[in-house]
Amino acid sequence: MPRLLVAFLTCVASAVLATGAAFGIVAALNVTPEQQNVPLVTFPDPPANGPSSAPSPSAS
Incomplete structure (x- = not known):
């Protein structure tokens, strides 16, 4: 009986x-600040008036 109790x-x-470790990990993750969502690469905006009116070089 004592072995069963142990x-x-x-x-x-x-x-x-x-359970305590799981709650501790979740609490630690909630305390850390969120990182900023800043893109590493930016692309220039396309022209607002659409495609260029100049003929393309392959159209000749």
Whole structure:
């Protein structure tokens, strides 16, 4: 009987420890500030008037 009690208490203690670790990890992740969403590469805006009116070199 004492072995069964020790096994049960070990299981309960490990479950409590795992639950505490999970809540601790989630709390630590919520405390960290979010990083800014700044793009590493930017592209120029396309011209507002659409395609160019000059003929393309391959059209000749």
